Amino acid sequence: MESHCTRTVQPRYLSLIRILGTLGSLRQWGPHCKEGRIVKQTMGRAGVGIVLTTILLMGAGCGGTGKTYYLSLQQKQTPAQFMEPEPVRIVIEPFEDRRLERSRLGLRTHVWGGVTYFNVTGEQTGDAIAQALADRLKTRGWKDRPWTVRVASSGAVANLNDTDIIISGQVLDFSANAKSRPFSTVVTTSSKLVIVAKNIGDKSSTTRSVEGAQRETVVWFNEDDVQKLLAETLKDDIDRYLAETMIEHKALRPAR
Secondary structure (H helix, E strand, O other): OOHHHOOOOOOOHHHHHHHHHHHHHHHHHHHOOOOOOHHHHHHHHHHHHHHHHHHHHHHHOOOOOOOOEOOOOOOOOOOHHHHHOOEEEEEEEOOOOOOOOOOOOEEOOOOOOEEEEEEOOOOOHHHHHHHHHHHHHHHHHHOOOOOEEEEEOOOOOHHHHHHHHEEEEEEEEEEEEEEEEEEEEEEEEEEEEEEEEEOOOOOEEEEEEEEEEEEEEOOOOHHHHHHHHHHHHHHHHHHHHHHHHHEEEEEEEEEO
């Protein structure tokens, strides 16, 4: 549902105003009429209808203007019990964005027409995903331990002399959408990532594909609902990747 918006009264709302005027007349006439009980019941039903209509107009009364909301993928990480980082040097390269639509994550359609768009903060989805993975590994990675990780700049070549593992990837799907309807908004997210780890020591590599999707229905919509659900979707992807892989002898392998 819409939030924080105003709308001038349109002709289609004049019937609501006329009902309010009618209620005023009923209040004066009702107590002196032998059918007063019926009048009071009618007033009660009309009052409920007005309340519901008002909520609808407040929550979904304005259409989308084409504005773009920027979403952060960063989550507060819960650090593991203090341990020295594992003596493995990991470099994460920005993921290659191979989505068909790279200019945004998705959009929200409004009850009264129009849309608003969603995109990641910084507008570089591959960079944001790489940074989110690095933040997770620095605090609680494999074996619930912190790891020595840095993110390479876009286009930079990793120095193989101080690197044990290079992680890169492809973004095949990473989207967030919302569809508003009277009294609720349905938020959906989906992702599909291909993550490649190259082991410098023995020149081997491990490739894993992870994907996920989530859906949530909210009554009072806020853009934070989309941001939270998208960040949770990415967290689930990372959790799955860590569960399916392991590090052994300074090399990343599939988990046995």
